[in-house]
Amino acid sequence: MPEVAVVKKRQERPQKEKNIITLKTLKAQKQLMFMSLPFLAYIILFSYVPAIGWVMAFQDFKPAKSFFNQQWVGFKHFQFLFSDSGFLRVLRNTLAMSFINLVLGFVTAILLALLLNEIKNALFKRTVQTISYLPHFLSWVIVAGLVSNALSTEDGIINILLLNLGLIKEPILWLGKGEYFWGIVGAAKVWKEVGWNTIIYLSAMSSIDPALYEAADIDGANRYHKMWHITLPGIKPTFVVLLIMSVGHILNAGFEVQYLLGNGLVVDWSETIDIFVLKYGISQFNFSLATAAGIFKTVVSVILIYTANTISKKIGEEQLI
Amino acid sequence: MKTTKWTKIEDVLFNTFNTIFMIMLVIITLYPFANTIAVSFNEGYDTIRGGIYLWPRKFTLQNYRAVFATGTIYHAFYISLMKTVLCTVLGVFFSTMLAYTLSRKEYVFRKMITTVLVITMYFSAGLIPGYLLIKYLGLLNNFWVYVIPTLISAFNVIVIRTYIGTLPESLVESAKIDGAGDFRIFLQIIFPLCKPVLATVALFIAVGAWNSWFDTFLYAPAKQSLSTIQYELMKLLASTTATNTDPALRAGALQGSEEISKAMVTPASIRAAITIVAATPILIVYPFLQKYFVIGLNVGSVKE
Numbered sequence: 341m342p343e344v345a346v347v348k349k350r351q352e353r354p355q356k357e358k359n360i361i362t363l364k365t366l367k368a369q370k371q372l373m374f375m376s377l378p379f380l381a382y383i384i385l386f387s388y389v390p391a392i393g394w395v396m397a398f399q400d401f402k403p404a405k406s407f408f409n410q411q412w413v414g415f416k417h418f419q420f421l422f423s424d425s426g427f428l429r430v431l432r433n434t435l436a437m438s439f440i441n442l443v444l445g446f447v448t449a450i451l452l453a454l455l456l457n458e459i460k461n462a463l464f465k466r467t468v469q470t471i472s473y474l475p476h477f478l479s480w481v482i483v484a485g486l487v488s489n490a491l492s493t494e495d496g497i498i499n500i501l502l503l504n505l506g507l508i509k510e511p512i513l514w515l516g517k518g519e520y521f522w523g524i525v526g527a528a529k530v531w532k533e534v535g536w537n538t539i540i541y542l543s544a545m546s547s548i549d550p551a552l553y554e555a556a557d558i559d560g561a562n563r564y565h566k567m568w569h570i571t572l573p574g575i576k577p578t579f580v581v582l583l584i585m586s587v588g589h590i591l592n593a594g595f596e597v598q599y600l601l602g603n604g605l606v607v608d609w610s611e612t613i614d615i616f617v618l619k620y621g622i623s624q625f626n627f628s629l630a631t632a633a634g635i636f637k638t639v640v641s642v643i644l645i646y647t648a649n650t651i652s653k654k655i656g657e658e659q660l661i
Numbered sequence: 662m663k664t665t666k667w668t669k670i671e672d673v674l675f676n677t678f679n680t681i682f683m684i685m686l687v688i689i690t691l692y693p694f695a696n697t698i699a700v701s702f703n704e705g706y707d708t709i710r711g712g713i714y715l716w717p718r719k720f721t722l723q724n725y726r727a728v729f730a731t732g733t734i735y736h737a738f739y740i741s742l743m744k745t746v747l748c749t750v751l752g753v754f755f756s757t758m759l760a761y762t763l764s765r766k767e768y769v770f771r772k773m774i775t776t777v778l779v780i781t782m783y784f785s786a787g788l789i790p791g792y793l794l795i796k797y798l799g800l801l802n803n804f805w806v807y808v809i810p811t812l813i814s815a816f817n818v819i820v821i822r823t824y825i826g827t828l829p830e831s832l833v834e835s836a837k838i839d840g841a842g843d844f845r846i847f848l849q850i851i852f853p854l855c856k857p858v859l860a861t862v863a864l865f866i867a868v869g870a871w872n873s874w875f876d877t878f879l880y881a882p883a884k885q886s887l888s889t890i891q892y893e894l895m896k897l898l899a900s901t902t903a904t905n906t907d908p909a910l911r912a913g914a915l916q917g918s919e920e921i922s923k924a925m926v927t928p929a930s931i932r933a934a935i936t937i938v939a940a941t942p943i944l945i946v947y948p949f950l951q952k953y954f955v956i957g958l959n960v961g962s963v964k965e
Contacts, residue, residue: 361769369768371843376762379755379813380774386794386810387781393790452686455679468683470951471690477943479872481895482936486693488898495711497692531689563675588783596875600898614788621789622879634787645783 397632403625417632427633430616433522433609437593440526442586448530449537450575454567456538457545469542472535480532484600487528491515515601518609525597525610540582541575548574584652588645591637613637694940697933701725705930724934727926733885734893734935741871741889742942744807748870753863755812757855760821761847765833782815795880804887806880811870817862824858825851861953864946871942890939897932 366373397417399410421427452472459465475483490497491514499511514520552570561569595614602610611619613633621630695715700708701724703717712718728734763771763778785791800806828851836846852859874891881887 365767365769369843372762372765372768373770375758375844375847376768376770376774379759380770380777382813383777383781387785388777390786390790390794393786393793396789455682458675458679459683464680464683468687470948471687473951474690474944474947477868477872477947478940479874479891481872481874481891481898482940485894485898485932485936486697489697490693494709495713497696497714535690563672600895617788622792627789627793631787631789634789638785638787642783 393631394635396628397635399628401628401631403627413628417629418636420629421632421636427616429608430611430613433598434591434593434612437522437525437598437612438590440522441529441593442590444526444530445533445537445586446579446583448534450541450572450579452534453538453541453545453575454571456542457571458563469535469538472538474535475532476536478532480596480600483528483532484597487524487531487601488515491524515603516605518606521602521606521609524601528597528601540578544575544578545571580652584645584648587648588641590644591640697936700930701933701937703930705925705927708930709927724926724930725938727931728934728938733888734890734938736886737888737890737893738938740804740887741891744804744889745867745870747808748811749863749867751808752812752814752817752866753859756814756817756862757821757852757859758847759813760818760825761851762843763818763822764825765843778813778815778818792879800880802881802884802887807870807873807876807887807889811866814866817865820862821855821858824855828854857953860950864950864953867946868943890935894932894935894939897928897935900928 396410398412398414400413400416401410456465456469459468491499493499493511493513496511496514498514499508502508503511512520514524548570552574553566556566556570591613593612593614595612595618598610598612599615599618602615613636617630617633617637620626620633692715696713699713699715699717702720702722703713704719704721705724707719759774759778762768763775765771795801795806795810800809832850832854833846836850841849872891874889874895877887877889877892878895
């Protein structure tokens with residue numbers, strides 16, 4: 341009887357979670373295998389096979405020679421990296437911009453989400469949200485163009501505003517001064533992503549039990565009390581997950597915005613590890629040094645993610661993996 | 662009661678401040694576009710005089726005509742479009758197929774494939790080894806370099822798999838009893854039911870494919886026939902930052918006679934026009950798919 345079979349199968353399922361590979365199951369699942377194993381091969385080829393190239397970091401890799409005829413040099417390239425002032429500078433830039441972006445990103449997104457959450461007029465709220473997501477969908481090429489227009493000394497809106505407000509006496513060459521670069525990148529990232537980053541917090545806020553707010557009302561809590569004691573704790577799990585993910589990406593300050601907005605005048609502030617890798621690797625064919633820098637980045641990221649995840653497990657918060 | 666009155670005034674103040682803040686946010690977000698649109702419709706040499714804010718002073722279509730006069734932008738637009746369509750269609754289909762198999766709890770390789778997939782979200786071999794792989798695969802200066810390496814993304818697969826997990830299990834089981842194989846179940850039952858989440862994933866893939874320029878920059882920088890619109894814009898951005906501040910050009914423009922200025926465009930005005938051309942497809946698609954973002958992001962944030 342088909343119906344009976346279905347019911348029986350469902351009851352059995354919880355117990356036999358462990359899947360044992362037998363010839364019979366393999367045969368029964370040949371369609372599933374056919375639909376997934378090619379993708380497994382694809383993922384391994386494009387994401388794991390390149391890691392074989394890591395041996396380049398321990399060789400003086402010459403593209404002309406065959407892979408196994410290269411000269412082995414041990415940790416030479418890593419030693420060079422950590423004594424090279426150029427690399428230490430891009431490391432500093434990467435960490436600084438990542439940190440600025442991390443803090444600015446979280447603070448502005450949570451603030452905007454809190455403020456949006458207080459708007460009771462649904463149409464106004466939706467309109468503001470729709471407009472605030474918009475820049476997220478534009479490429480960094482477009483955004484970098486808009487930013488450099490806005491900061492131009494000729495008719496950039498920022499200089500015009502500051503001049504008219506009497507805050508400065510003559511236009512500032514914003515993109516020509518290294519000290520401003522980190523701030524400009526931070527501001528550009530906020531402009532592009534703040535609306536988008538609020539989505540996840542707003543949906544976390546909307547799933548907070550309304551009874552909590554009602555109870556707080558009865559206890560005489562005002563708006564700020566409710567934000568502080570109900571809304572913020574309500575989005576804490578979301579925040580922690582996002583924080584763990586961001587910590588793992590601390591050496592990924594990005595590449596595009598720094599590359600597009602950077603120029604000869606600010607190179608000491610604008611170059612990140614990714615640009616360093618590109619410069620040595622692709623432009624100067626120093627594959628070994630660039631790969632060593634790439635390995636450093638990946639290894640640090642994986643260690644950071646693992647550590648953040650472990651800590652969060654220990655303190656009983658949400659975890660990622 | 663004194664306290665409640667205070668709270669009411671505070672509320673009014675808060676709401677007023679909040680509304681003003683939101684309006685300012687909207688202005689700050691929209692102004693750069695409005696300004697770029699105005700510049701793109703303004704005569705190039707007139708723009709250099711400054712003072713174009715929200716509306717063109719001397720309206721012209723010359724900038725757009727100049728952009729499309731050479732075949733370069735047409736072709737780049739076409740390549741961008743082909744790349745976007747192929748990446749989206751293939752990416753959505755293959756990701757859903759993989760996601761379906763990973764949603765089958767009885768599947769013996771489920772755990773293994775999931776682990777291999779999830780690790781790619783945190784681990785990458787790096788730019789140079791990746792570049793060499795592309796080179797060894799013969800994909801340099803090849804159109805397929807835009808499509809093949811981007812087909813499966815761990816994030817998208819997990820989003821879709823989570824969504825499939827919310828569909829009733831009995832759908833698959835009753836189809837199995839009726840004798841349908843997994844491929845058929847996927848194609849005829851699961852795939853059509855995934856529409857809401859697929860719209861989200863398709864949007865993400867399409868926007869990513871349309872917006873990327875780094876792949877052209879890295880894998881086909883000198884091959885004009887593979888250039889994309891974002892890459893053309895990027896080259897222009899790199900070249901005009903210098904000329905923009907050239908005093909000679911500025912002075913010439915200020916003294917330029919009316920007839921000359923009418924026939925001419927400047928790098929800045931061309932750039933504005935290409936920016937609008939590159940942004941338009943996104944601006945057209947985006948309002949229609951907006952309602953799906955939240956579904957997608959929420960599903961994406963749930964991890965097993």
